[in-house]
Amino acid sequence: MKFIVLSDLHITLPGERLAGIDPAEWLGAAISRINAAHGDADLVVLAGDLTDRSRSAAYESLLEALGGLRVPWAATLGNHDNRDVFARIFGAERLDANGFAQSAHHLGGEVVLVLDTLEKGPGTGGWGRGTGRLCPLRLDWLRAELDRAAGRPVHVVLHHPALQVSPVHDAYLMEEPEEFLAILDGYPDIRGVTAGHIHMATTTLRRGIPYHTIAGGHATMREEFGPAPYRTRREGPGQMAVILSEADRTVLHFDNYIDRHPELPG
Ligand SMILES: [Fe+2]
Numbered sequence: 001m002k003f004i005v006l007s008d009l010h011i012t013l014p015g016e017r018l019a020g021i022d023p024a025e026w027l028g029a030a031i032s033r034i035n036a037a038h039g040d041a042d043l044v045v046l047a048g049d050l051t052d053r054s055r056s057a058a059y060e061s062l063l064e065a066l067g068g069l070r071v072p073w074a075a076t077l078g079n080h081d082n083r084d085v086f087a088r089i090f091g092a093e094r095l096d097a098n099g100f101a102q103s104a105h106h107l108g109g110e111v112v113l114v115l116d117t118l119e120k121g122p123g124t125g126g127w128g129r130g131t132g133r134l135c136p137l138r139l140d141w142l143r144a145e146l147d148r149a150a151g152r153p154v155h156v157v158l159h160h161p162a163l164q165v166s167p168v169h170d171a172y173l174m175e176e177p178e179e180f181l182a183i184l185d186g187y188p189d190i191r192g193v194t195a196g197h198i199h200m201a202t203t204t205l206r207r208g209i210p211y212h213t214i215a216g217g218h219a220t221m222r223e224e225f226g227p228a229p230y231r232t233r234r235e236g237p238g239q240m241a242v243i244l245s246e247a248d249r250t251v252l253h254f255d256n257y258i259d260r261h262p263e264l265p266g
């Protein structure tokens with residue numbers, strides 16, 4: 001089984017640049033890369049921050065661009081998204097029975113569970129809080145889907161990381177992740193938990209489960225380690241996760257679809 005995670009597309013109004021980057025152009029590069037190199041993938045998951053400011057025209061241009069993707073796709077939301085605007089443009093069938101952008105995908109004997117960590121907040125201009133949350137309804141959905149998975153390999157995709165990876169990002173993670181982590185700990189075969197949000201590539205191993213974050217489809221953050229932690233923002237790479245999984249092995253490639261390093265001869 002093979003699936004791909006794109007994250008943090010931050011799509012703007014057509015032609016509008018964000019920190020000097022045209023997010024639509026970067027999305028186009030991601031779609032070209034997937035069609036050319038990963039046309040055999042079973043699924044592409046968009047892991048939130050689909051748009052930068054939740055504007056209808058941005059969701060419309062994203063939906064139109066996704067028409068060029070030759071692999072089936074699913075989407076969830078990040079703190080820059082608005083669930084109501086998303087549902088209006090993408091269709092209410094993209095939400096689960098509780099109204100969250102959560103979905104389960106049974107692919108080649110394995111299961112991909114897509115979770116929605118967007119939490120609305122006051123004073124955020126119609127999109128979410130910087131932190132995320134899995135409320136009891138969303139956690140119940142996860143429990144039910146893990147029951148249904150019945151021990152098969154499970155992959156989880158969501159926007160907000162559940163684990164601290166970098167002091168400068170601590171204030172923006174999933175709130176109260178303990179129950180989420182305990183649910184995963186109780187399942188026999190979680191192959192990985194892949195998030196976006198912090199615009200940085202990391203892998204953490206906790207109790208036998210790998211938790212990844214990817215740089216995603218807009219500016220990349222770099223941890224500048226040293227005595228006083230801080231981060232800098234870089235132009236790229238544009239990065240997706242390509243996850244290849246079989247009975248006894250799962251590998252995640254951090255596949256840079258925009259990378260300014262020149263190819264070397266030979
Ligand atoms: Fe983001």
Ligand SMILES: [Fe+2]
Binds near residue numbers: 078196197
């Ligand atoms: Fe985010």
